[in-house]
Amino acid sequence: MKTNANSVNKGSSFFSKHADVLVPVVLLVLAAFAAIFHAFSKMDLRFYNIMLRLSPEVEHIEDLVIVDIDDESIASIDKNWPWPRDIMADVLIRMKEFGAARAVFDIEYLTPSEKAVADDLEQTARNEIDSAGQSLTESVDTLFEAVSQGTISSDEAKTALEDSIGGVLYEMKRNIEDGFNKDNDDYFARAIQFFGNANLTVNMRNIGIRREDSENAYVNERFLFSNVSDPHNLIASGNAYSVREEGKTVSAGFIPALDRLVRRAAGVGFTNVVVDKDGTRRRVELLCEHEGKYVGQLAFAPLAAMLDIQSMERTSHSLLLRGVLSSDGTRHDVRIPLDSHGRMLINWLMEPYENSFVHIPIWRIYNMEKEEAVLAGAVQNLLSADLGLLNEEDREKILSAQDFAYEYKNLEHEKSRLLRKCRGFDVNGKALKGGITDDDYENYFSRRRKFFSRLNEFAQSVKNISSAESVPEISRLCEASEGFCRDSQTLEEMLSGSFCFIGNSATSSTDLGVTPFSKRYPNLGTHANIVNTILQKAFITELSALWGIALAFVFSMLCIVLCRNMTQGKKNAVGLSYVIATVCIIVAAMVFLRIYIPVFIPLLLAVCIYIAELVVNFIRVNGEKKHLRTSFGSYVSPLVVAELERHPEKAKLVGGESKIMTALFSDVKTFSGFTETINNVAGEDAGAEQLVKILNIYLGALSDEIMNCKGTIDKYVGDEIVSFFGAPIDDPDNAFSACEAAVRMLKAEEKFNIEYKDMLPVIKSTGEPFYLHSRVGLNTGNMVVGNMGTEKKLNYTIMGNNVNLASRLEGTNKVYGSWIMASDSTWKAASSSEKNKAKNLVARHMDFVRVVNVDKPVRIHNLIGFEGDIPSARLEAAQLFNEGMKWYLNGIETPAEKKNHEDFKKAIACFKQAAECYPEDLSSDVFIKRCSDFLREGTPSVWDGVFTMSQK
Incomplete structure (x- = not known):
């Protein structure tokens, strides 16, 4: 026995001597587990946003253009979205003429549109x-x-x-x-091929739309990447992880855009985005595996074609692009770092959406159709104008505009002819029956440029002829021609050689997401940011949190070893250095090197080690906390002990502080009868012992529910429990916590009566056990709380009128036939609490009561539980009761006016229905009697709905 004691003492001595090293090692293991299982991931994401804001902003590529279907465009073109597809066809043809190099549609054209x-x-x-x-x-x-x-x-x-x-x-x-x-789908499809480099969507989730096998086979053969090396199947496993993260109802799929559109497109890409656990979009999958090949992300697929990537290799933490074509014609490799699940972190532009990249509202492009129609109409109007005041030479000059009208018709015929050539592509990307050649484009657009240039010159020349003011059609032609040429030049400057993204960014769009810099960011901009990140090579490399944990541990251990012989004050000061150093190094890696290391767990480890060192050193030199536990733990709640441990000075103070809290009083119904029954059954001495045993178990069960809801037990007065909520630990939802405790107390009481049925005394007259039932009173308001007493005897308690009111409300249950009575202040605070949204407290709303020794009446509410736990019959009864109470209290806003007796009749009807629906509803009988008495004896001259209590 002595040897064992020595061993224990030696073990304790060893731990005490080396606790400053052993505790950090334990914390290191815990931190490593937390990192492996991705604990605190949401906190890390918040820190990531902060570090991204601190980082230098990435520059943006000028040729990236966002064509916005914004609010102005919807109002200008067609308020009904989605638009007829001929609108987008006209836009594509215009973009081709203005020199746009690529167009990516962030719009899913999955089903045919109606004919027109x-x-x-x-x-x-x-x-x-x-x-x-x-x-x-x-x-x-x-x-x-x-x-x-x-x-x-x-x-x-x-x-x-x-x-x-x-x-x-x-x-x-x-x-x-x-x-x-009119087949707008056909026109749109031909316009897609006419444009030449238009990319459409593939949805990689099962959304209930099916495609024919031949349609999927066409997309698979023509558009999917086969030059991807992934020997460890990392892409597919990463895709599966993303699907799981989206939720149980989501499954993988493969839904390309409408077949007739896809067969005329230059490529496809998947639209599905990655949303982190906090709802923010920070990363993106670049490839999705499908039947042994790979679909590119919506922006990455056309970018890969533009860069003419020779092959791709998926490694453990990157995607290696081999043979990327540079602007100077040379080739090089690009390594894109990926996270642990194969996603690239997007290096977002910091500016708001509307200030990032080049934006062109789509109405500006589509408006060129209208301007051209106006210009063509102006030519026709000039030909039919009244030229009577002009001389013969000027008339012939103006009539020569007939050549422009004829040439314009030829241009329209040529456009139709070229569109008829757009019959689609085979699986090798070869245009069927030849398609449109480069010479076709050059000839057509050259003719149009020359036509509008000559037409503008003509308009300016006729503007200067004599008596031109007599022909208003001349000035209209000039205005139309000048506006058309000016707007055409502006759009050509913006679109020439551009990489365009087309999609809906209107405020009514559902295609909005959260980014590290914006709460409502159109996802259309996400694709531009992806391309910009890759072209700028502004990649963010994400490392495991284990790197940061190792960094924090090494720094902390160095400081601990070097500071062992320092004073306590110096240890505390130096210890802060490893906390600060850990954060600074991780932030610097992100800001200057674009290396992201999750910071929260390393920071938490450093802080915990620092705190642990403080605790270890404090334990070595101070034993006050142990003394406090011994002195106070036996008669105050654990929360009070914890508060005293944090602030031991409170144990020496007499007095308290004033704060808003909720008091809860409970008292056993007919406790005297219970005591008498026990004594009759067991005798005086044995009965007293039995009473204490039962009461300890019963009050203990109720007290546990109070403390489980953050309540503090003040005292026991016989069978009564005095408790409060909101101190010593602040609880903004103390009213709700008190209400929840009251409801749970009644459940605990019901469980007690079942489990300890055999322990309870039996009532001779009925042969049934004498079950225990407690009434509860609740009130919220300003109360004084603190240590009351002397140095020799302290009691952490509450005082004030609002405390007394809670006690009085407990007594009102006797009159109203209820079990839990709450004041109006408690009900309002509890029912408006955020916590109540999930549970939904249900109450029967009573009248106003004036309790003994308190002049001011208070509205009272009988709590019956949480909605999900209450039987439907009782819920219905509560609703009927509350309806009756509305009629009962009707008129209290105008107390001087005579109370309408019809209100009592309507109230009685509701109360009777409530009693029939739930016969145990004794409160309905109380109010039926009151209403009947008022109908028989008349109402007071002043009707305020207040019932005055005559006893406590």
Whole structure:
């Protein structure tokens, strides 16, 4: 026995001597586990936002352009979103003319749109007939020339001519018929191919839309990357992790855009984004595995095509892009660092969305259609204008505008002809039946540039002829021409060579997200930030929190070892250095090197080690806390002990502080009868022992619920419990905590009566056990709390009128047939608490009561529990009771006016329904009697709804 004692003493001595080293080691292990299991990840994300704000802002690429479908565009073009797809088709054709290099649609075109009737059907038919004639003339000329040169025989020419005529006439017929049943999807699809480098979407989640196997096979064969090396299947595992993070109802899928659109696009990319646990978008997957190939992210896929990446390799923490084409024609490799699940951290621009990158409201591009139509109309109006006041030479000059009208029709025919060539691409990306050639584009756009340039020169020349003011159509033509040329030049300067992102950024859009710099950031800008991060190579490398933990531990141990012989004050001062150094180094790595190390756990480790060292040193030189536990722990709550340990000076002070708290009084119903029954059954001496035993268990169960809800037990007065909420630990929701404790006390009471049924005395008259039931009173208000007494005897307690009111409210339960009675101040504070939103306290709202020795009446409320725990019948009864109470109290706002007796009749009806719905509802009987008495005896001259208590 002596040897064992010595061993224990030696062990304790060893721990005491080396606690300053052993405790940090234990904390190191705990921190490592916390990092491995990603504890405190949300706190780390907040610190990440702060460090990102401290970092130098990344520059943005000028050629990245965001084409916004903003509020102004929706109001200007079409208020009904989504728009008819011919609008986007016209925009794409304009963007091509203005030199845009690439277009990425952040819009999912997953289903066909409805057919429409062409607005210009008559003109379309005429244009188609003219275009067909022109095409036939060209075909005939070509065939006769071939026959004359002997290239083909006359029979072959005849067959070719028949095919040509049949094809042109069929195309003309189909296009005219389409005017009656306009297919905007077809027009949009042709515009996509006309643009040349348009990228559409693939949704990588199962959203309930199916595609034919042939459609998916086309996308898989043509667009998915096959030059990706991933020997350890890291991409697929990272994709699976992202799907799991989105929720249980989400599953992987593969839903490309509408097939007829995809077959004319230059590429596709997936739209799905990564949202961190705090709801913020910081990172993005660049690749998604699908059937052995890989889909690129919406912005990354066209970027990979632009950079002509030769191959990609997925390593443990990066994506290596091999053979990236530089602007000077050389090739190099780019390594993109990835997080532990294969996502790239986006280096966001810090400016607000509208101030970052180049933004063009889409209405400005689409408006060119209107301006061109106005200009074409101005030419026609000039031809039909009254030229009577002009001389013959000037009239002939103006009438020469007929050439422009004719040329404009030819340009429209040429546009239609080129769009007819847009028949899609095969799986190798080769245009079907040749498509549009570079010469076609050059010829068409060159003709348009020359046309509008000559038209503008013409407009300026006729503006200066004599008597021009007599022909207002001249000035209108000049204004239309000048505006069109000016706006065309501006847009060409903005769009030439641009990498465009098209999508909805209107305030009504649901496609908004949270970024480290904005609470409402259009996700359209996310794609631009992704491309900008990669092109600027402004990558952020994320390391494991274990690196920071190691850093914090090494610094702390160095300081501890070096400071062992210092005084306590110097140890405390030097100890702060390793806390500060840990944070500074991690922040500096992010700011200057773009290396992100999660800082919270390393910081927490450093702080905990610092605190632990303070505690170890304090324990060595001070034993006051142990004395406080011994002295006070037996008669005050654990929370009070904890408060005294933090502030031992409070144990020496007499007095207290005033604060808003909630007092809870509980008292056992008919306790005297309970005591008498025990004595009758067991005798005086044995009965007293039995009473104490039962009461200790019963009050202990109720007290546990009080303390579990942050309450403090003040005292026990026989069968009564006096307690309060809101001290010594501040609790802003102390009213709700008290209400919750009261509800839980009744549940604990019910459980006690079942478990200890055999211990309870039996009532002879009924043969049933004498069950214990407590009534509870609650009041919230200003109270004085603190240590009251002398140096020899202190009691941590509460005082004040609001405390007394809680005691009186406990007594009102006897009159009202209830168990939990709360004052109006308690009910208002509890029901408006944030905590109540999840649980929803239910109460029967009573009248006003004037308790003994208190003149001011108070509204009272009978708590019956939380909504989810209450039987439906009792809930319905409570609602009926509250409806009755409205009629009962009706008129208290105007007490001088006579009370309407019909209100009592309506109240009685509601109270009777409540009693029938829930027969145990004794309060309804109380108010039925009161209403009946008022109907029989009359109401007071002043009706204020106040009931005056005659006893406590």
